[in-house]
Amino acid sequence: MLDQPESLNSTAIEQASSIVIRNLSEASNTPSESLSLWRSYAQEGGEAPMEKTELDALNSAIQGFVGNWWNGSDLYPDPCGWTPIQGVSCDIFDGLWYVTALNIGPTHDNSLSCGPNAHFRQQLFELKHLKSLSFFSCFVSTKGSNSVSLPTDEWLKLAGSLESLEFRSNDGLTGKIPASMGSLSKLQSLVLLNNGFVGEIPENFGGLIKLKRLVLAGNSLTGPIARNLGRLSELLILDLSRNLLSGSLPPSLGNLTSLLKLDLSDNKLSGTLPNEIGDMGNLTLLDLSNNSFYGGLKQSFEKMSSLEEVILSNNPIGGELKSINWKSLENLVILDLSDMGLKGDIPDSLSALKRLRFLGLSRNNLTGNPSPKLAALPVISAIYLFRNNLSGDLKFSEKFYGKMGRRFGAWDNPNLCYPIGTLAANNAPYGVKPCQEEEEDEDVIKLMKTPVKKTSIDMGNSNSAVSNGCSGLGIEGFWWKFVGKTITMILLTNRLL
Template sequence: MMKTFNINSRVILVLCIMSLGIWCYGEEDYNDAVPMEEGEKTALYSAIQGFVGNWWNGSDLYPDPCGWTPVQGVSCDLFDGLWYVTALSIGPILDNYLDCAPIVEFRPQLFELKHLKSLTFFSCFVSPHEHPIIIPSKNWEKLAGNLETLEFRSNPGLIGKVPSSFGSLIRLQSLVLLENGLTGELPRNVGNLTKLKRLVLAANWFYGRIPDNFGGLNELLILDLSRNLLSGSLPLTLGGLNSLLKLDLSNNQLVGSLPTVMCYMKNLTLLDLRNNRFSGGLTKSLQEMYSLEEMALSNNPIGGDLQGLEWHSLQNLVVLDLSNMGLTGEIPESIAELKRLRFLGLRGNRLTGNLSPKLATLPCVSALYLDGNNLTGELKFSGWFYGKMGRRFGAWNNPNLCYPVGLMSTGHAPYGVKPCQQEVSLVEASTNSKLGDGNFNQNSRLMASLGFPSYVIDGFWRFYLVQVFMMVQLLNLSL
């Protein structure tokens, strides 16, 4: 039995040694058989040094950026038995990142990375006054065969115009130029990048009109042109973006009516047109955008009323913000049929009429702002509703709106709304009022105690009632 154990243990030991040898041989063979192409390595190191400084030489990477100790932001893949760079991210994105130097440059070696699929710069060019940098206008066509993602995020020191050579990147699926210092008109040749699925040009200084040919980006899922200085009306060609999921044009200077062709965006879940200058009322085509989850049109002089739309058609709405739009008329009860609605903003309009208590039955609502209108009558929501909502129920600045006095005892009265006045049960005439022999003050108090309302104790009716009262008194004495 002991001999068997010894034999087995020796066999296991031999197998372990053989496995270790194979593993070590495999590692050595891996490094020798699959090196990084030398020209690719030289180009990569030079390109990185242009952004982070010449102090960086990759000497701590074994055996190279594609080996066992890769640098964060560099990804590789095999082509013809050699490693090539497929993704390069510059800036503080991950640990061990490549942090940019104060003075940076785009070296031509960057465009020699012929298998590059993704190129990203995050918070790399940060000094618009001391060290501004311009995107190079040439050589982008060298990356056209493979580049699918190009992103410049949070680079205030990145100024100038978008180079026209971006139009040669025909395989591009994502173009993100977000929160930079770029200016000029929107690059029209971007409309030729028909493979684009995401186009984000937000938070720059772009001005002028939205190019018509943007409507030809049939595969586009996200279009974000917000926070710029764009002007003019919306091109009708945008109706052709029938794959679009999110459209954000907020915080610009766009004008004109909302185009009816928007109804063709059947897959749209986000429509954000806040803080522009749109006018002309709410188009009925909005009610055909059945997939909408967020509709934000606030701070536009659109005008019109809410009654013209069948709101119950938009059953997927979660956010509806129509504040400060100059809307008139009453709030339709059909809004109360939006069972997924969490946020309803109607503040700062000219809405009138009574509030339907059905609004309080919205099962998911967590914010309801109706302040700054001309709503009237008595609020008929429960104290529980006011307690749940707190100041997220906004009804203040509606001078003719009130709530029942009984809610005062619950401590859940709506903030900024006055209590409704109770009917007067005791009338006390002014001491300056006189009738006949000057005893009217006493008589009027007696009449009020008999149940006569105060509004009839005036003029002729005062005299008539006094005579009736005196006759009753004489009859009582005679009896």
């Protein structure tokens, strides 16, 4: 029994409640009216009693996580009464308080924080009306010890009520994800983020047809992506990133037509991208980066006009940018296609993406000359083209270079240059050489490699050479041309001084 203040012990509370119930009964004509009046009184006065088995189950469950020192003695009259605790929410069912939400972990100053030996007790699964259950940084591993596994079969007991289940940042929570979680038929949100789970995604998760959010990121899950996940027609967010998942993308993912966010980044996935991926017409974020996909970009991407972020970097996808009409993806804000083995020119259709802020095309095999139309993108803040095979003169304006600074990255393109004399030195594109400087360097190299011969000029022979369109001065003519340019520069410098 919980300790109560001396002025109000549990007996006194029960007697007061009985008097209230009796008075309400006398004022009503039927038992149902009495119950209705009692519910109204309880909700307005906040003095509804908590069922004893519910209270005992809650206390025992909390003790398993925070330690046996906790008994709720400072809560009056119970965790659902006038002095509730952060992380415990209640609601009234048939005139009695029941726990509907339990959040364990340091999310607030006075939240329930787990002890060093936190563990699950079966009483947790006896909370009859539990809708939301979450654990944040509760099961923490210390040098590889103190690991805890999830209960296996007990989740069946919460199948009739649980709507949200979350485990976040629990590196000491290891083992496989229990298949019994697939029986939580009312579940709308399942988040198992940054824990230590291993093994495969349970096949029966495809039966959680009410799911809106499925996040299994930041674990060590292996095996393929279950094809049955394509049955989750109401799913809005699917995040399986930062695992060890392998195999190809199941075409059934194209059935997720309500999906807004798909993040499969940082796995070991491979194969070609299925054409069905374009059927996710409401998708706003697609992140497949850091995998091993190949086979080129799919034209079916053009059907996903809602896309705002596309991140496919660090995949050997290959192919050419022009295989997609980028005008169809007019809502793009972020486009990262770096390190993908892309070939060919940068298409002008990219300049039609008026909402684009970030364009990443670095570390590919792109050729040709970048179109200055990219500078006309109204909100662009970063363009990275470095480590490609781009060539020719850059034709962007000085104002563009000044605005972008190093956020315009075109270095490590050996045959790319900017016209000298058109830009101030402090506004030149970082890491790109001026074109004239490259030409002069080549002239000097040729000069250094060519031996200079001391000869006399035969004017008679020179006339014949000139008539054939050649200089009669030969290498000496080139030499005097070079010397003349140098003298001119010295004279100009002296005049300025």
